[in-house]
Amino acid sequence: MRSVRASFSQVPLLGWLLGALVAVALEHLVGTPVALALGLPRIPVLFGFLIVLAKPTLIPSAILYLLCIYAAPIAGTAWLGISVTNRLAAELFRLSRVISVVVHLILLYAVLHLWAEMSDYRVLVLRLTMIAIMLTLSLNVINGYMGEFSCSHPGFMALGAYVASVFTVVLFVDDRLFGPAWLPPSLGPFMFPIGLILGGLVASFAALAVAIPSFRTRGDYLAIISLAFMFIVKSLIENLELVRGPRGLSGQPEWATLPTVFLWTVACIWIINNFVRSTMGKALNALRDNETAAEAMTVDTRRTKMVAFLFAAFWAGVAGGLFAHVLGYVNPGTFGIQKLAEVLAMVYFGGLNSVYGAIVGAVSISLLGEVLRPLEILKWIAIPLLVILVMIFRPTGLIAFTDLNVTNLIKPKQHPGQEV
Amino acid sequence: MVFFFQNLVNALQWGSFYALIALGYSMVYSILMLFNFAHGDIFMVGAYIGFGVTTALIALSASGAIILPNWLILVLTILFSMLLTAFVGVIVERVGYRPLRDAPRASAAITGLMIGIILQTSNLALLGAQRVRFPSLVTTTTYNVGGVFISNEKIMIIVVSLLLAMGLHQFVRRTKWGMAMRAMAFDSAAVPLMGVPLNTMAALTFAIGSALAAAAGILFGVAYPVLDPYMGIVVGWKAFVAAILGGRGSVMGATLAGFLLGFNEIFVVMIFPSTLRDLIAYSIILLILTFRPHGFFGEPYSARLRL
Numbered sequence: 001m002r003s004v005r006a007s008f009s010q011v012p013l014l015g016w017l018l019g020a021l022v023a024v025a026l027e028h029l030v031g032t033p034v035a036l037a038l039g040l041p042r043i044p045v046l047f048g049f050l051i052v053l054a055k056p057t058l059i060p061s062a063i064l065y066l067l068c069i070y071a072a073p074i075a076g077t078a079w080l081g082i083s084v085t086n087r088l089a090a091e092l093f094r095l096s097r098v099i100s101v102v103v104h105l106i107l108l109y110a111v112l113h114l115w116a117e118m119s120d121y122r123v124l125v126l127r128l129t130m131i132a133i134m135l136t137l138s139l140n141v142i143n144g145y146m147g148e149f150s151c152s153h154p155g156f157m158a159l160g161a162y163v164a165s166v167f168t169v170v171l172f173v174d175d176r177l178f179g180p181a182w183l184p185p186s187l188g189p190f191m192f193p194i195g196l197i198l199g200g201l202v203a204s205f206a207a208l209a210v211a212i213p214s215f216r217t218r219g220d221y222l223a224i225i226s227l228a229f230m231f232i233v234k235s236l237i238e239n240l241e242l243v244r245g246p247r248g249l250s251g252q253p254e255w256a257t258l259p260t261v262f263l264w265t266v267a268c269i270w271i272i273n274n275f276v277r278s279t280m281g282k283a284l285n286a287l288r289d290n291e292t293a294a295e296a297m298t299v300d301t302r303r304t305k306m307v308a309f310l311f312a313a314f315w316a317g318v319a320g321g322l323f324a325h326v327l328g329y330v331n332p333g334t335f336g337i338q339k340l341a342e343v344l345a346m347v348y349f350g351g352l353n354s355v356y357g358a359i360v361g362a363v364s365i366s367l368l369g370e371v372l373r374p375l376e377i378l379k380w381i382a383i384p385l386l387v388i389l390v391m392i393f394r395p396t397g398l399i400a401f402t403d404l405n406v407t408n409l410i411k412p413k414q415h416p417g418q419e420v
Numbered sequence: 421m422v423f424f425f426q427n428l429v430n431a432l433q434w435g436s437f438y439a440l441i442a443l444g445y446s447m448v449y450s451i452l453m454l455f456n457f458a459h460g461d462i463f464m465v466g467a468y469i470g471f472g473v474t475t476a477l478i479a480l481s482a483s484g485a486i487i488l489p490n491w492l493i494l495v496l497t498i499l500f501s502m503l504l505t506a507f508v509g510v511i512v513e514r515v516g517y518r519p520l521r522d523a524p525r526a527s528a529a530i531t532g533l534m535i536g537i538i539l540q541t542s543n544l545a546l547l548g549a550q551r552v553r554f555p556s557l558v559t560t561t562t563y564n565v566g567g568v569f570i571s572n573e574k575i576m577i578i579v580v581s582l583l584l585a586m587g588l589h590q591f592v593r594r595t596k597w598g599m600a601m602r603a604m605a606f607d608s609a610a611v612p613l614m615g616v617p618l619n620t621m622a623a624l625t626f627a628i629g630s631a632l633a634a635a636a637g638i639l640f641g642v643a644y645p646v647l648d649p650y651m652g653i654v655v656g657w658k659a660f661v662a663a664i665l666g667g668r669g670s671v672m673g674a675t676l677a678g679f680l681l682g683f684n685e686i687f688v689v690m691i692f693p694s695t696l697r698d699l700i701a702y703s704i705i706l707l708i709l710t711f712r713p714h715g716f717f718g719e720p721y722s723a724r725l726r727l
Contacts, residue, residue, distance in 0.1 A: 149526050209706070217713035220455065224664045225709050227657070228702040235699035337653055341533045348530040380541040384534035388516060391531045395523030 010414040011078040014092075015085035017107040019074035024114040027069050031118065038065050045119050046371050053374035082414065089412040100410050109262055116258060123258055125370050127326045130265040131319050132362040136346040137272050137355065138315035143344075144352035144400075145276055146308050147288030148218065152210050152226035153316050153343050155233035158335035159206055160199035160317025161324035162243055165252050167195035168325070175251050177244065185253070192255045196264070196321040203317025204310045206233070211309035215302050218291070230340065237332040248331025249324075256325035264322060268315055273355050273404050275311065284308055285353070345387050351397030355404035361397065422567040427690050428683075433574045433643065435682020436581035439675045440636035441659035442666065443588060444629025446674035449663070450605035451625045454525050457532030458512055459633060460656015461539040464649065466505040466634025467554075467641050468543060473497045473504070474555050490557045497557075498580075498638050502631035509630025510623045517626075518619065536652070543649040551648040554641035577639045584635055585675045588628065592671055597624060661705055667715035677716065681705075 031043045038061040044051050047070075048062030078085075092100035116122040135153065142150040170178045172188040183191070206229075213225045238246045275281055283304045286294035295301050324330040342365070350361020365383065372379040390398060441463050448456045456462075474497045481488040488496070516535045520528045562571045592598035603611045604621055612618040640655070641647060662681045666673025681701070688700045709715075 143526065149529065213710050213713060217709075220664060221709055221713050221715070224661055225706060228661065228706045228709070231657075231698055231702045232706065235696075235702065239695050239699060337657065341537060344530055344533065348527060352526075377541060377545050381538050381545070384537045384541075387534045388531050391523065391527045391534075392519040395520060395527040 007079065007082070008075075010082055010086070012085055012089040012411070012413045013104060013409055014089045014107070015078045015081050016074070017104060017111060018081060018085060019077035020111045021107060021114070022077045023070045023073040024111055026073050027118065028114055031069060034068060035065060040065060043118055045121055046125070046367070049371040050374060053372070086412045086414040089410065093411050097407065097410070101406060104410055105266060109259070112262065113258060124326070125366070127256065127258060127261045128323075129363055129366040130261045131323050131326065132343075132346060132366045133265055133359050134268045134315055134319035134322075135343050136350065136362040137268060137358040138312040138319070139343055139347050140350075140352065140354070140358045141272060141276065141284070141308055141312040143347055144354065144357075145281060145284040145288065146305070148214065149220075149223040150210065150226045150309075150312075151223055151340055151344075152207070152229045152313075154335040154339040155226075155230035156203040156207060156313040156316035157320035157323065157339070158233050158237060158330075158332060159203040160196070160320030161330045161335075162199075162237060162249065162320075163202045163317070164195040164199035164321030165249050165324045165330060166243065167198055168192065168253055168255070169249070169251055171195075173251055173253055177249075177251075188253060189255050189260075192260070192325075196318050199321040200314040200317035203320070204314040207309045207313035208306075211306045214305050214309065230335070234332045234335055237335075246332060248329055248333075250329040252325045252328050252330075254325065254328060256322045261322055261326070264318060268318070269355065269359070269404075272315065273406075276355070277403065280304060280307060345383075348397050349387050349390050351400035351402070354397075354400050354402040356402050357397050357399040360399055423690075425566075425568045427686050429568060429570055429574060429578075431683040431686035432578050432679065433682075434686055435679035436578055437636050437640055437655060437678075438659045438662045438681050439585060439678025440581050440632045440639075441656060442662040442674040442678040443585060443671060444633050445660055445663035446666065446670060447588075447601075447625045447629045450670075451601060451608070451621055452517070452521075453608060454517070454528045455532070455660065455663070456512075456517070456626070456629070457529055457660075458516070458535040458539060459532075459629065460652035460659065461536040462505065462509055462512065462630050462652070463633040463637050463640075463656055463659075464543070464647075464652030465508055465539055465637075466501055466630065467637030467647050467651065468547070468552075469504050469508075469634060470497055470501040470638035470641055471552055471554055471647060473500045474557065478555055490559075494557045494642075498635055501634045501638055505634030505637075506627035506631040509626040509633075512630075513623055513626040518622070536656075540649045540652070547649075549649075551646050554645040554647060556642075556645060558642060573642055577643060580635065580639060584632060585671075588632070589671050589675075591628075597621075601625065658701075661702075665705065665708065665715050670715075673716050 027043065035041075035043045040048075040051060040058060040061050044062055044065060048058075048066060052059050052062050089100070092103055112126060116126050135157065139150065139153050142148050166178075168188065168191075169175050171183050171191065172181050172185045174180045210222070210226045210229050214222050217225075237243065243249050276284070283294065283299045286297065286299050287301055287304055291301060320335075346361040346365045347358065348361070349365055350359070351357020365387075368383055368386070369379070372382055375382060394400070441459065444459050444462070445455055448454070448459070474493060477488060477493045477496060480486060481493065512535055516531045517528060520531055558573050558576065560571050560573055562569050592601055600611070600616045600621060601624075603614075604616060604618075640651075658681060659678065662677040663674050664677075665680070666675070666677035684704055685697055685701050688697050692700060
């Protein structure tokens, strides 16, 4: 057992990704026949959970399917390819870290793309999960790294969603509300990032309303200020007939495709990871732990707070813009207490002060939300219970206070020449 | 002028719900230094328990076993529901908050949020999605006082909530338990060392807060007889804002701020279209907190170096 673990610990990330690629390719080729042969009605969309929860008698077949299609190929490829992938990873690592990272990302995207291609549902779940990662990560900057309890994230998200939607709908869509398109729609996908960034900037600007009071107060009062901000944004949009008030805005073109969302998520993770590892990020931690001491140590507390809020709000706005274009419809009711509870649960479930934690929290809560769908209403008892259990046994979340070190991630796990 | 007084009465009624719920937030805060985010949903649970008790009592009365007049049913309902909801509050404290006594406060806040969702969902799962109608116990009579119409329901609601708030104030001022609470609020680290049982105190505050929320729930049911599982969200969060506005952990402050929030909302609707209510109400709160960040009765916070 130990030797198996030891040999698997020498598999570099590249090996795992290649394994996953083999697995999804296999599913692509023989997934349907295998599923039918095992007595499953169709390919298990989310690792068989949906089928199993609806029909518990199918548990053995679902497990068998997972073993044949996912576990065996991944483990097999990873194990058989140890020396090759390690050498390859070493070569890439020596060549240039940037190229190595890009290769890893391309592989990751290929895996996700092939996996998602099997059904539209997977594409939707994947995109929403990635948006959740962006939201959680940006909220983690405020709630985890800076240690405030900000409740304004749905508000920032709403602003980003509406600004980006209005931008694309006015400029590129023939719409009953805003009239004919101003620019040819073929130009749209290239201008889409501008709309998203615009949404992010507006959210960022609005974040001043929370950032400026944060100079004078902390903790509960700031939580209330941010909560009030969220309600104000929601209520403001509900009263804006220009964007059809509470009935919501629809007709966003489908430009938030899987590659677009993937690229934005990667950019978000990369930039936020660099931000929190920078001097400014350390200043945030200093601020959280002791504001007075931080100021005595020449941390410009006002500037730090301001930057953190504006920065986090920007990413929340971008995530909101993507969210609107994934669903093709937004209404102000989406950005209320429920959304807040969801994002907060993701942040605290995954882990404070940690990029890994944010990713884990966002992925696990969004996937749980989809996987437990057959439980219907009881889903909303199961997920909160799980979060409470995590809070009781690991109060700062599953993977708190961990740095995301890309170099460690991509480097070969075995020195060339050393055999298993 | 008549119009103004009419709205004043409405505002007093509306504010009394906020005040009663805000008291629960404030009490818990003063002992445990955390906000019980499930409190709004305890208000909802209280209203539903009240609904159950009333229905049972009416059925009992109709079966002829004991003939109860309507006013007695109402009084019994309020008392029983306060008791039962106090138990719910104690259970929430025991299960959700006690294990997190030493955890960061934000974790406890998340737990509270999650308990709120569980309460809503269990209600939805048990009773289904249709709304229930609170049985009407009071035959509405409206008095005309110089052009201002005041119904007996409104008077009852305002009087009962003022009595409860005053009762709590007296409890905190006069009794030994109240003294322990004030001491705990003053220094929550040292007082347990002096022999004040922290766990009992926490359970007591949750019980009292939940009982008050139950009273608010029943009064709410009398005034607006349709109950639904999400009723705690809107009212509860606003009461939470009131608790903060009043200054954390202040009984007087919470009561006053609750009424103030009620006035704020009713008078906003008097002048502006009703859809703007939340927008203006929260903007006013934001302004107040921007200029007076520690609420009306709270301690100011400062971390800037003073050299």
